[in-house]
Amino acid sequence: MIEARILERLAALLALVALAFAAPVAAQNATSDRIAVELVAEGAPQPGETWMLALHFTPSSAEWHGYWSNPGDAGLGMQLDWDLPEGWQAGEPLYPLPQRLVxxxxxxxxxxxxxxxxxxxxxxxxxAGAQSAPIGVTASYLACTDTICVPQRAALSLDPARAGGDPRFDRWRAEVVPPLDSGAQFEFTPTHLRIGVPVPAATALREPHFYLGTAQLGEGDRPRYAGQQRFMREGDLVVVEMPIEPFAVPPGVELAAEPRPQAIAGILDFGAGRGVRFTAVPGDVPLEGAEPLGGSGEPVLWRLLLAALAGGVLLNIMPCVFPILSLKALALAKAGGDERAARRDALAYTAGVVVACAALGAAILLLRAAGEQVGWAFQLQEPAVVVSLFLLALAITANFLGLFEIPGMAVSGGSPSQTGSFSTGLLAAFVATPCTGPFMAVALGAALVIQPVHGLLVFTALGLGLALPFLLVGFVPAIRRLLPKPGAWMERFRKWMALPMGLTALALAWLVWRIGGGEYLVLVLVLGAVALGGLTLVGLFQRKARSGALILGASLVAVLGLGTALLPRPLAYASPGASLLDPVVYSEAALADARGSGNPVFVWFTADWCVTCKVNESVAIERSATRDAFEAAGVVALRGDWTQPDAEISRMLTQQGAAGVPLYLWYEPGGEAEQLPQVLTPDLLVEKARASARPR
Known part of the structure; x- marks a missing residue:
């Protein structure tokens, strides 16, 4: 696609060069039949002053459009060749606020x-002022519709002696984008051009957009004009991040490495027809204190914290977390009416959850600061982590079945253990990482781009939400009184809770197979069998000696260490499974080709370890009704599998403000990405396809 754009620009440029050698038309208003242009003076020139001229363009019909100085992905900016008296100089053209056309x-x-x-x-x-010789200018520009472009050329002249005021100048001056009266700075990251623009805090930014005026970025990078821009604000500073990408060249072609520009020109569009133009110089663009702009242009940190808190609460109903929470609540109920013990235990559990979430968030933020493209649940892309989770799920299942006891978790273990509760909190947070929910998506996506301290607060709020139900059980006696009275049924309930944990272990075993294949799974299952055997022996010792905590901890450490030391890293990964939609494998080039086809495009990003992803696929994506609706509407489907690290998928997640998967994008023909909900209803995709198929 990028090579095609280069060829398009070269073709248009050659056409303009050819026209430049044609015989000029010597007339006051030499125009084409697509977009007419006239040269107009504001008044008579005065010696020693600036004389303002205007090139007024008028399309012959509404389908034709002209271009800004930087036309974007295609098109050509206007070129002016002046014929002025000696000593007269033409300055840089001043443009009105452009529009976006995708x-x-x-x-x-x-x-x-x-x-x-x-x-x-x-x-x-x-x-001599008005007595000077006539001036002339040759304007070369491009007139385009949505389907065709025609090079234009006009040779214009103006006699200063006959120049008079034109009442239209007041409107034209008002439409020119005003200059910024203070300096802006820019810097480059591996994936973005970041610009700090001083804008008074009282200035409302409704629908901001950055128009890049300097197209050549150097070091083999090009701007992604259609990519999602990010806007952050701290007081009087607005920070803009525009995505960039390496310039693709055909095989065998080498381009000279150009340096970074010493200045970046552009326009910051505030929305509602307002904006400022500026020129930025190299410098540090701080993110400390910067917060993302919401739809109203105001900081939204408190909303992010509430969304993270709500998302954490919803994680408690996931099949891998709910059994842990349930048994901890029952263990607390069995402990009796000791208020102090209940609160200590609840605080210990909460501390474990919050510490785990904050530590994971800190790791993500640090890795991203170092240039790594990682997101929520990134650790599940590591085989060793998946194997460790599988062994832990096996151990918890064995505990629920009564093969051995874990202090602080066992229903029959007497008073809750604060150390065990802290460990349980760590475990609950860790096993919840494959999941994301409706509220988490926005919160965690924003946490990756706002000030790191605020981002860490978002991850901490997520942990607090995950721990909140159990915290309420510990601190509100009325809630504990609603729990059933202790009895023999608790042991039976505990064994029933082994079912969802066992299913979690099976899902992790399937993920191990997806990561490393059948042979790798056999090795992990052997390690799991050794672990279960050791835990059974621990249980026998516990039933005889009424202890065994030390042996239990040593056994788990030994098994995990043995697995880490002996298990090889998978050499190959399973390919994505078959799909009713027959999707194209996601890549940036594949997405560009799909969007260029003129058909609707649906892109979904998934991972084998993502529970929400698999539920959505079974409920809404892998359905015959969805396939039929897509075929009728000509929808092109793309699938991005993030089970293993993928830089292109990570870049897209970052550009869309998503911390992880699932992510669902819908592109109408010629339109920009529309993010669909993270929880898909059965008929959502069918309705989107049918709406796209209707005549417009």
């Missing part, structure tokens, strides 16, 4: 309808 995944910066570009002319002090 066609086939390419974004162009255009003007629809009539518009004027102002050009300041410096008149020297000794000039």
């Amino acid at each position: 066609i086939g995944g390419l974004m162009n910066h255009v003007y629809e309808g009539d518009y004027a570009v102002l050009v300041p002319i410096t008149v020297p002090k000794g000039a």
